[in-house]
Amino acid sequence: MSGKQKEPVTREWQNQTLPEIESAELVAQSKLFKIEQIDLTFANGEKRIYERMKGSGRGAVMVVPCLNDDEMMLVREYAAGTHTYELGFPKGLIDAGETPEEAANRELKEEIGFGARRLTKLKTLLTAPTYSSAKMHIFIASDLYEASLPGDEPEPLEKEVWSWSAFQDLMEHPDFNESRSVSALLMAKSLLKK
Amino acid sequence: MSGKQKEPVTREWQNQTLPEIESAELVAQSKLFKIEQIDLTFANGEKRIYERMKGSGRGAVMVVPCLNDDEMMLVREYAAGTHTYELGFPKGLIDAGETPEEAANRELKEEIGFGARRLTKLKTLLTAPTYSSAKMHIFIASDLYEASLPGDEPEPLEKEVWSWSAFQDLMEHPDFNESRSVSALLMAKSLLKK
Structure with a gap:
C-alpha cells in the first residue's frame, strides 16, 4: 500500500x-x-x-478455497444463462439470518465438502450496478477441514484442484469466464503473493 | 506462462x-x-x-485507457441498480454491425474524448452466467489521440486519472466495486507488469 x-x-x-x-x-x-x-x-x-x-438485497458469497500453500479447489457448475458448465469458485446466496462468513462456510461444506477455520475477506463486488444491486462478498478460505452439508444442487459439482503454477493456464481456460471468479483469483494471487 | x-x-x-x-x-x-x-x-x-x-446477444465492451506508461483514465457514472455513482472503466453495449474493437473505440470517444491507435484484448468475461448470457470483452487501449463523439449519456461523465502507484488505493476506493472493472484493472496490471 x-x-x-x-x-x-x-x-x-x-x-x-x-x-x-x-x-x-x-x-x-x-x-x-x-x-x-x-x-x-x-x-x-x-x-x-x-x-x-x-434483488433480494441479501447478497451472495464466493470463496477461494486454499487446500495448502500451492493448491486451490474450483468447481464446474451448470450455468443456465449460458447453458454451459462454468469453472469457478464455490458461491451462493446468503440465507436469511446468516452472516457472509457463515454463508461462505456453508457453501464450502455443500459444494466441496470442506469447512474453513480461517476466512479472509478480499472485497465486496457489484455484479452489474448499471441495472442490478446484486453484490457478492469474496473470501479466501484456508485451514480447511473435511465437513459436508447437503446442498440444493441437482447434481454433485465436479471439483478441480489447481496449482498456482498453472495460474496462466487457468486464466486462459475456455470454461473460466465469470468476472467474479476472475476477480477473486486475481485478488487472491495478489494477497497471497503468488 | x-x-x-x-x-x-x-x-x-x-x-x-x-x-x-x-x-x-x-x-x-x-x-x-x-x-x-x-x-x-x-x-x-x-x-x-x-x-x-x-439478452440481446450483442455483448458489451470495457476499456482500460492508458494515457502513458504510468496513468490510466477512469470514469464515474450513475448506476441505477445501486443508485450510486460508480468509479470504473469506460464501457457500453456493442452496436449492431460493430466489431468489439469498433465499439471499444466509439465508447472511448463518447465517454472520455479519446480514440485509441492500439487495442489489446485481455479476456471476454461473463457477468453472471447462472442466470444471464451477458458477456463483456475487455481491452487495454494505448497510443491514444484526442477525438470526441456525442454519446447518449444524460450528463458528461466525471473523468479521473489514476497512477499505477495508487493501485492499492484504487482497489480499496469505496466507489470502485464493479467486478468487471476490478477484473480489468487486475488483468491490465498483470499484462503491463505494474
Missing part, C-alpha cells in the same frame, strides 16, 4: 449530485426477478427512464 | 453432460429485459425449473 496517495492524480469534477428518482413502478415480475422502471431527473435537468432489477 | 500444465492437478469427473432443456417459456418481459423459464432434466435424471434473462 502506498499510504500516501488516496486520490486520483486529477479529476474533472467533484461532488456529483445523484439524480432524483421521480417515480418507480414494477413493470415485470417472475418467480425470481422483479423489473422496476424508474423516472430520473439528473442534476442538469436531463430526464431519463431507466429499468433495473430489484 | 508455464507452457506445460494445461490441466488441473486433479479433477473428480470428466465430460459432464449438459442437462436437457425440455421446454422454455417467456414468463416476464419489460422494455429491456426478457425472463425465460426453462424446464431442465440433468444427466442423473434430476429435474429443475430455472429462470434466466434473455
Whole structure:
C-alpha cells in the first residue's frame, strides 16, 4: 500500500449530485426477478427512464478455497444463462439470518465438502450496478477441514484442484469466464503473493 | 506462462453432460429485459425449473485507457441498480454491425474524448452466467489521440486519472466495486507488469 496517495492524480469534477428518482413502478415480475422502471431527473435537468432489477438485497458469497500453500479447489457448475458448465469458485446466496462468513462456510461444506477455520475477506463486488444491486462478498478460505452439508444442487459439482503454477493456464481456460471468479483469483494471487 | 500444465492437478469427473432443456417459456418481459423459464432434466435424471434473462446477444465492451506508461483514465457514472455513482472503466453495449474493437473505440470517444491507435484484448468475461448470457470483452487501449463523439449519456461523465502507484488505493476506493472493472484493472496490471 502506498499510504500516501488516496486520490486520483486529477479529476474533472467533484461532488456529483445523484439524480432524483421521480417515480418507480414494477413493470415485470417472475418467480425470481422483479423489473422496476424508474423516472430520473439528473442534476442538469436531463430526464431519463431507466429499468433495473430489484434483488433480494441479501447478497451472495464466493470463496477461494486454499487446500495448502500451492493448491486451490474450483468447481464446474451448470450455468443456465449460458447453458454451459462454468469453472469457478464455490458461491451462493446468503440465507436469511446468516452472516457472509457463515454463508461462505456453508457453501464450502455443500459444494466441496470442506469447512474453513480461517476466512479472509478480499472485497465486496457489484455484479452489474448499471441495472442490478446484486453484490457478492469474496473470501479466501484456508485451514480447511473435511465437513459436508447437503446442498440444493441437482447434481454433485465436479471439483478441480489447481496449482498456482498453472495460474496462466487457468486464466486462459475456455470454461473460466465469470468476472467474479476472475476477480477473486486475481485478488487472491495478489494477497497471497503468488 | 508455464507452457506445460494445461490441466488441473486433479479433477473428480470428466465430460459432464449438459442437462436437457425440455421446454422454455417467456414468463416476464419489460422494455429491456426478457425472463425465460426453462424446464431442465440433468444427466442423473434430476429435474429443475430455472429462470434466466434473455439478452440481446450483442455483448458489451470495457476499456482500460492508458494515457502513458504510468496513468490510466477512469470514469464515474450513475448506476441505477445501486443508485450510486460508480468509479470504473469506460464501457457500453456493442452496436449492431460493430466489431468489439469498433465499439471499444466509439465508447472511448463518447465517454472520455479519446480514440485509441492500439487495442489489446485481455479476456471476454461473463457477468453472471447462472442466470444471464451477458458477456463483456475487455481491452487495454494505448497510443491514444484526442477525438470526441456525442454519446447518449444524460450528463458528461466525471473523468479521473489514476497512477499505477495508487493501485492499492484504487482497489480499496469505496466507489470502485464493479467486478468487471476490478477484473480489468487486475488483468491490465498483470499484462503491463505494474
